Amino acid sequence: MKHIKIYKILVIMLLALCITSSCKDYLNDQSPSTFTESTIFSNIDFAQKAVFAGYGAINNISAYAWYSMYFFADSDIEFGQYTTSSDGGYTIMRYETTETTNYLQNTWTALYNAIEKVNICIDNLPGSPVWENEETADEARRLYGEVVALRAMIYHTLVSVWGDVPFIIKSTQGDSEFSLPKTDRDEIYEYLITELKEVEDYVPWMSETTERISKGFIKGLRARMALSYAGYSLRNKTFETRRGRNWQDYYPIARQECLEVMESGKHQLNPSFENIFRTICTYTHDLTYKESMFELAFGKYDVGYMGTFWSGTTHIASDPIYGRGGSNIASSPAYYYSFDTKDTRRDITMVLFHYNSSAYPGQQVLMDNNGYTYWEPAKFRKEWIRPLMGGESTAGTGVNRPWMRYSDVILMFAEAENEVNGPTQAAKDALAMVRKRAFPQHVWSEKVDAYVNSVAASKESFFNAIVNERAWEFGGEQYRKFDLVRWNLLGAKINEMKEEWWKIVNNDPKYQSIVPDYLYWKRSTENPEYIEILNPDSRLSNTTITGYTKASWLPLMSTASKDRLQNTIFPYIARGYNPAKNNHLVHIHATVISDSNGVLSNDQIPQ
Template sequence: MKRNLSFTFIIAAFCTLGCNKQLNTIPKDFISPVNYYQTEGQLNNALNGVYDPLGLESMYANGLLTYLSYGNDEGVWRASGQVTGPMVYNYDPSEANINNLWTAAYTGIGRANLLLDNIDKATAVATATRDVILAQALFLRAYYYFVLADNWGGVPLRLTAAQSAEDVDLPATPVADVYKQVVKDMETAEALLPTAEQWGPNSGGRVSKNTAAGILARVYLTMAGSPVNDKARYADALKWSKKVIDMGFNQLNADYSQVFINHCQDKYDVKESMWEVEFYGVKADAYNEVGYVGNRNGIASNNIDFPGYGYAFLYATSKLYKSYESRINATTKVEFSPDERRDWVVSPYTWNDATKTKTFLAVTATYDRFPGKWRRDLETNLPRNKNYSGVNFPLLRYSDVLLMFAEAENEINGPTVAALNALNQVRRRAYGKLKAGATNVTEADLTGLDKTTFFNAINAERMRELAFECLRNHDLKRWGLLQSTLKEFAADIKLNAPANRKFTAIIGDNIQDRHLFYPIPSREISLNKAIKQNQGW
């Protein structure tokens, strides 16, 4: 995607030199906090460095995209011989992907702390300009802590830059207190940030006031659920999701598939896709800001030029495919889904490598399908690279905000008209009822639900709407349903899946109570003498 931010951050190096009297001058080209953070350009370079970890392979370029967000009941690991790793709940504190995510998050935090500690040195920069930069750094630091708390629970909470390489002994702060700091920083940032409309139409990679409010709703819903279980936070989730809605700027794209086509074709739609991790280029150019979106979480292919190479690490599950409504055309007797999401989220075809054409799957082939949200044949940034793509990845969409509002409203007030309206907006778009000329626009609306059945509808709708956006495990954990859901899923696999797909039941066989949180990485345990290992590890 087009870069709004050029990630060219200069990391200051600190060293002590033994010198004689002839070598005691201060070098004019040495960059450190003493002589940096002076100009708007320097502040923006530092801010770019704070954004940068989002696009690292250890975060959304690969780690969170594949290894660390699956398997679950929407996506399972494709390799039958894969019996170790986080995707099959068989790992230990030395697991590289877990270590790398921890390091990436703390890298972002460290860079944010450096910028926040030094931003007031830029006295020649207008206060309003500094405030917007400060707000983004503060929000991003909070977001990295949110990732850490969501995955590890209590973690060391460092709010200023480390003073030396030996400054590493820091105990874990209880998870509830980490979240309190997260929302404090995010709310401070939200008050200072421009709106998405003020940022402009190509600003999906920047944090806006709209995005901050939407992510705050996500954080508060997390706090309301397991393991914090602070039910009073549902009111805060409702407040912040409602604020996004009441701004009146964000709206659903009438065509669900177009949201993801836009990602593939370097187009922004900040009304729907509110915040994205920005990737750009084909690795062989000067940008070097690429990820694996559509490659490792897409449709298998061995052709680089067309449709584009697909490692396809994941299968979409039969459960996900069958969760979308299915009907039989009365005239043709052909099965179809009136829910337009099904055949976009779960690919209805595979690629014939010999002919470079699509082979459409039989309706009964529910265990042989790939995720289809991001399709490499739609990429416009050419020539394609075998391993990488420049396709952006969404961190927050407006449909998620509507579903969070509906969930919070139901928890506080039950399935009110407002809750049903938010849920049904998402469903109407799914059934094509927001498109020009649509008829029978209330066809897909849900009605007559009580509080429990409304929650169950939210559970199912979030999986259908947000599949492969790295939110399913997060949702199941905060609902306290991760282990039970995966064990039920595994039981169904053993009973109903064909023999060559029964291996996917491994996730239900392996998952235990301890998998609610990752283990503290071995490297952190060895360096930080004040931290203790998470329970069960």
């Protein structure tokens, strides 16, 4: 492929990454001016810089810092904000790509360029002077394990987004073949899952940072990829939706890897769900609980748009305190009201206010009751970021993106255990562990113990509980689309979300006990920035309450708003997705196809 450059002198990459890298601290060291590969891997400091260049490569805008969010939607809980724009990002989210859609080439090229960087390290670390030297051998093997995991992570994304892809596992040489054909995804997964097992003992458990790959993350990544392999996906050429060819062998792999992480005691759930995201929003690493097992390290005012364009509350651009905030990713009342009213995750994941009022700059304002504006994930909200960003409204926040949390490992274990052995006590205990953090202790008997026992009545009902729990736990973190794909539930869940949304705004009896017809709210007397909502999930008599303003809520939506919701908003979400075709994969860009000399084609797109 012509877009992958030949790098016989590694300095070109190292300088570019070390000077422009968005990664923090340990990624910011400057490299010398010229190196050969033999020089690089003769010195442990230079070898570290080469590996850190691989980290830096995945954190640019075209890879994981921004554009990737478009490829991780639409789903039932995360989808593109309504717009009439033909911008490529929204086209990708709506499943409407063509061979010329913007961002397709950028992201493909960025991910393969990152693979080239890590391949150089993978090729050169084993047998190198730093590998053979007793003083540097452990660090050299750690570095090797890190780049093997980075490569697996990148290919997991490529396969999830494009299906079968060229599988390049050697760095480019002068005689390399550039026009490589696609490799079947089963072969890719099988190779990488085996390779991850070989290196997981090279890498230590997390200690000093969330921004370097650790043993726990490698085990979790291996489990995640095993579940993807065991699950469903649309297949190239045949367009059938099926599991991996040896799928039964991979649930035990996922189960075992997750179990080993849990039994290690090296990671714990943060007792406070809110604190997970507040910590990340203050550019701080949680090295106490270590729930965040790996974070993509971005750079403040550089890249990383968590809270500006991604999973944050909307702030008016002229907000003098926080600056512009918001999310290109939306959600819905159906998701908000799917939470149990006592689930503490709900009001961290979504909110009923915004900061988008010129009349109240820097202050919360209650949502309108039109049912679709400002419904967005809020885990990485601008008002949580410290130090405050002020009026720098369009700057990248640099807030890290958590790529895996310990709760993911726990729920993957519960899912895999159920697949292998049914809803055993071990599976029930894992689900209960996550729910105990979500609910106050005084309701555990009902919301944890009784609930878990109820859903464990059968393998199917326990699986459905895992589907729901992962939605409540990870909303706004963009796990959901590819979860639904591997469960073969993408179309069904999107349709279900629209049906429940419609019930809410039409005052269906199912929701009358938890969806108010009027919200009663007031501005806080302690801090006028905040509003206090008396009844977000209960109905009060239609009366006046001293000190509170009464506002019509979703069941009292106007006819015009309902018409727009039904005829404009609903059709827009996942507009190009056809459940019969399960067309969840995107096109390869025409330029990439042309550069491959006809070797590549869009044989993953059903007609």
